[in-house]
Amino acid sequence: MKKIGLLTSGGDASGMNAAIRAVVRTAITYKMKVVGFKKGFLGLIKDYALEMDSKSVSGIICQGGTILHTTRCPEFKEKKGRAKAIDVINKHKLEGIVVIGGEGSMRGLAELIEDSGIAGIGIPGTIDNDIFGTDYAIGFDTAVNVAVNAIDNIRDTATSHERLFLVEVMGRHAGYIAIFTGIASGVEDCLVPETISHIDILIDKLKAGHKRGKESSIVIVAEGDDAGGAFDIEKKIRKKTAWETRVSVLGHIQRGGRPTAIDRINASRLGVAAVEALKNGVTTKMVGLDKDDIAFVDLEDVWSKKKELSSEYIRMVDILST
Numbered sequence: 612m613k614k615i616g617l618l619t620s621g622g623d624a625s626g627m628n629a630a631i632r633a634v635v636r637t638a639i640t641y642k643m644k645v646v647g648f649k650k651g652f653l654g655l656i657k658d659y660a661l662e663m664d665s666k667s668v669s670g671i672i673c674q675g676g677t678i679l680h681t682t683r684c685p686e687f688k689e690k691k692g693r694a695k696a697i698d699v700i701n702k703h704k705l706e707g708i709v710v711i712g713g714e715g716s717m718r719g720l721a722e723l724i725e726d727s728g729i730a731g732i733g734i735p736g737t738i739d740n741d742i743f744g745t746d747y748a749i750g751f752d753t754a755v756n757v758a759v760n761a762i763d764n765i766r767d768t769a770t771s772h773e774r775l776f777l778v779e780v781m782g783r784h785a786g787y788i789a790i791f792t793g794i795a796s797g798v799e800d801c802l803v804p805e806t807i808s809h810i811d812i813l814i815d816k817l818k819a820g821h822k823r824g825k826e827s828s829i830v831i832v833a834e835g836d837d838a839g840g841a842f843d844i845e846k847k848i849r850k851k852t853a854w855e856t857r858v859s860v861l862g863h864i865q866r867g868g869r870p871t872a873i874d875r876i877n878a879s880r881l882g883v884a885a886v887e888a889l890k891n892g893v894t895t896k897m898v899g900l901d902k903d904d905i906a907f908v909d910l911e912d913v914w915s916k917k918k919e920l921s922s923e924y925i926r927m928v929d930i931l932s933t
């Protein structure tokens with residue numbers, strides 16, 4: 612294989628740049644050329660191409676976001692849209708492609724492989740970490756660290772004023788960020804989409820904690836919790852108590868920022884593995900981590916199977932807040 616394409620797609624995640632750098636430098640090691648496409652699949656359709664040499668990825672390992680930029684591209688879901696991308700692939704004589712992105716991007720890659728016959732490997736990049744077939748996705752560790760730092764700050768105010776804080780973190784369909792952040796910052800409870808949330812049980816738990824002498828309470832709410840977002844939960848608590856409650860929605864601060872060492876290292880590992888897989892004739896797979904080992908999963912499994920949040924973590928939140 613002499614020339615491969617590279618793009619980032621879907622939501623951005625810290626560590627994507629480390630993966631870009633690893634793809635480019637691994638390809639150079641094996642005497643392959645890399646053409647980067649800006650703005651995800653849109654860039655592939657519109658030919659927003661740039662030749663990437665070793666220098667083009669200098670100094671990016673410590674930057675959040677993605678130097679290739681990313682978009683959502685509805686046109687790529689249509690065969691007609693992908694046909695334009697295939698013209699661009701042929702123009703550049705690409706034999707392989709690496710796509711860094713979430714579940715939707717892996718689906719887009721699979722459709723592209725099916726339509727064009729190009730070899731392709733996906734790399735999981737999504738802060739929610741809810742992508743099937745890998746224990747790790749790029750950006751998750753940074754997002755959790757950002758949220759933990761924010762909650763440590765909120766704890767100071769919560770304790771000084773003896774207040775209840777409801778902190779909303781990202782996670783429309785998955786509670787990974789909420790649970791990991793919760794365990795790391797020692798919160799009283801985590802409300803996540805994977806379990807049914809009962810406001811009465813939450814209130815009893817917080818009352819019991821107060822009786823034991825807790826000076827402040829922090830509850831993390833994943834944005835997609837079945838009982839609603841943090842503001843909805845606050846309203847429900849207000850109806851049943853006279854507690855002074857504050858809400859903080861962390862929002863987009865969780866996406867960006869300097870990637871943690873873990874995100875830089877794992878993203879680099881996945882980038883190296885993706886190019887080596889293409890070189891060895893592997894295609895139509897996503898490369899991820901099975902615990903700490905590089906593992907490949909069929910692209911189709913990525914969107915047709917659901918990754919479950921381990922009940923061990925859910926149980927731990929209860930035990931540790933006792």
Ligand code: ADP
Nearest residue numbers: 621622683684687688712713714715716718719
């Ligand atoms: P993520 O990759 O973060 O899950 P999206 O679900 O928005 O984000 O998907 C990113 C892009 O992948 C979409 O904008 C589209 O270009 C492409 N994509 C998603 N689903 C499909 C599909 N079923 N067929 C082809 N392309 C798709």
